[in-house]
Amino acid sequence: MRDPQSGAAAFTAALGAEIAYWRKRRAMTRSELATAACFSASTMGRIEREGPKDVADTWRLAQALGVPLSTLVERAE
Numbered sequence: 001m002r003d004p005q006s007g008a009a010a011f012t013a014a015l016g017a018e019i020a021y022w023r024k025r026r027a028m029t030r031s032e033l034a035t036a037a038c039f040s041a042s043t044m045g046r047i048e049r050e051g052p053k054d055v056a057d058t059w060r061l062a063q064a065l066g067v068p069l070s071t072l073v074e075r076a077e
Contacts, residue, residue: 012051016049019047019065021075022065023065037061058072
């Protein structure tokens with residue numbers, strides 16, 4: 001049986017990678033996305049490496065990227 005903790009951590013990291021993918025696809029810099037989503041540039045870097053901390057952060061990023069929240073989640077699964 002898969003450990004739920006490691007599964008959640010893997011999903012969160014995949015979500016961060018998905019956010020980075022869409023940022024690059026939109027030709028945005030980290031700083032531009034951070035500003036659009038009201039994050040600092042350092043927080044944006046952490047999110048892309050480790051994933052967002054909660055659903056509200058993920059929603060803000062999806063809005064800033066112009067991507068449905070469901071798309072980010074589905075592709076990260």
